[in-house]
Amino acid sequence: MLTALLLVALVAILTVNLQWDTSLDIRRSENLFESDQALYYALGAESWANEILRTDARDSSTDHTGEDWATKGRILPVEGGAIRGFLEDMQGRFNLNNLVDGNGRIDEISLAQFERLLNVLQLDPALGRMTVDWLDHDLEPGFPSGAEDSFYTARNPPYRAANLSITSATELLSIGDMDAASFRILAPYVTALPNGTALNVNTARAPVLRSLSEQISDNVAENLVGERGDQGFEDLAAFTDLVEPEVMQSLELSSSFFRLTADVSIGSTRFTMYSLLERNGGQSLPVMRTFNSE
Ligand SMILES: [Ca+2]
Ligand SMILES: [Ca+2]
Known part of the structure; x- marks a missing residue:
């Protein structure tokens, strides 16, 4: 009798465990399926962006904030969730890679502009020369506020300056004494595009316009x-x-680099995809995709 009861209890425990494992497996498969689906939808948002940018290139020769690509963010209900996509012109921002020329040497005009932008935003203008040192090919710290390897190797943990173009403005967080709070202030006005891009004054915001010249005061910019x-x-x-x-x-009055932000939410899967698109003629091709971080 006792053995029989024990057996029944054992079977019951095994069954519960088995059910538990099975439901975990189902959940895991659902999660995998959901994240595959979510990625598929995010890439679909790129097709939407491509279409809106192609129509824009056909209908206009300039790019400004009153156009469809800038004003028509989309929320698309999809099976099991929703996807929200919007486009921004990255050439309306200061391109950090312009701080050096094509040969990896300092571009003084861009540096003066970046220092003015930092001043306008009430951030430390010393970050300007430190960013130049991060990008320029040489290992000589700029005067008076540069920072090369010796500055970064003294840190814990130590690291070295890139001495190359950057692919994301978030790299600023490794440069000089940039902290997260200052970065959040600066981030909406800067970008990391290929070297030598023009600024689109039709989409640049007031602080970026102010950075173009000492003569552009707050009032003039407004x-x-x-x-x-x-x-x-x-x-x-x-x-x-x-x-x-x-x-x-x-x-310039037009742009070739746009960024798509796609917020995807399917079941319990949520992520943001940032896709840098280069428009060439009518076609926009993704240059870089990042997930959850700009
Ligand atoms: Ca346009
Ligand atoms: Ca350097």
């Missing part, structure tokens, strides 16, 4: 933003008397 309105500037005339001729050469 006036420029008001003047371009929903239609954008048709030419660069508004800037001729405000910026140096060298800076003028780096200004």
Whole structure:
């Protein structure tokens, strides 16, 4: 009798364990299926972005904040969840890789612009030269506030300067004394694009416009933003008397680099995909994708 009872109890325990394992397996498979599906939807958002950018290239020669790509974020309900996608012009931001030229040497005009941007945002302008040192090919710290290997190897844990272009603005978090709070202030105004891109003054926000010249005060920048309105500037005339001729050469009214942010939520799977798109002619191709971090 006792043996029989023990056997029944044992079978019951085994059954419960088996059910538990099975439901875990099912859950695991569901999670895998959901994340596959979520990735598939995120890549679908890239097709949506490509389509909206292709239509834009066909219908307009400039890029400004009143256009469909800038105003028409999308929430798409999909089976088991939703996906939200929106586009931003990355050429409306200061390109950190422009701090050095194609040969890996300092670009003084870009440095002056970056230092003004840091000042406008009330951040330490010394970060300018430190960022140049991070990017430039030489190992000589800039004066008076540079930082090369000796600065970083003294840290715990030690590391070395990249001495190369960066692929993400988040690399700033490794440079100089940049902390997370300062980075959050700076992040919306900077980007890491290939070296030598122009700034699109039709999408640049007021602090970035201010960085173009000492002559562009807070008021002047706000006036420029008001003047371009929903239609954008048709030419660069508004800037001729405000910026140096060298800076003028780096200004544009259109863009080739856009970033898609796709927030995906399917079942218990949630992630954000950032996709940097380069538009060339009508086609936009992904240059870089990152997940959950810009
Ligand atoms: Ca356009
Ligand atoms: Ca260097």
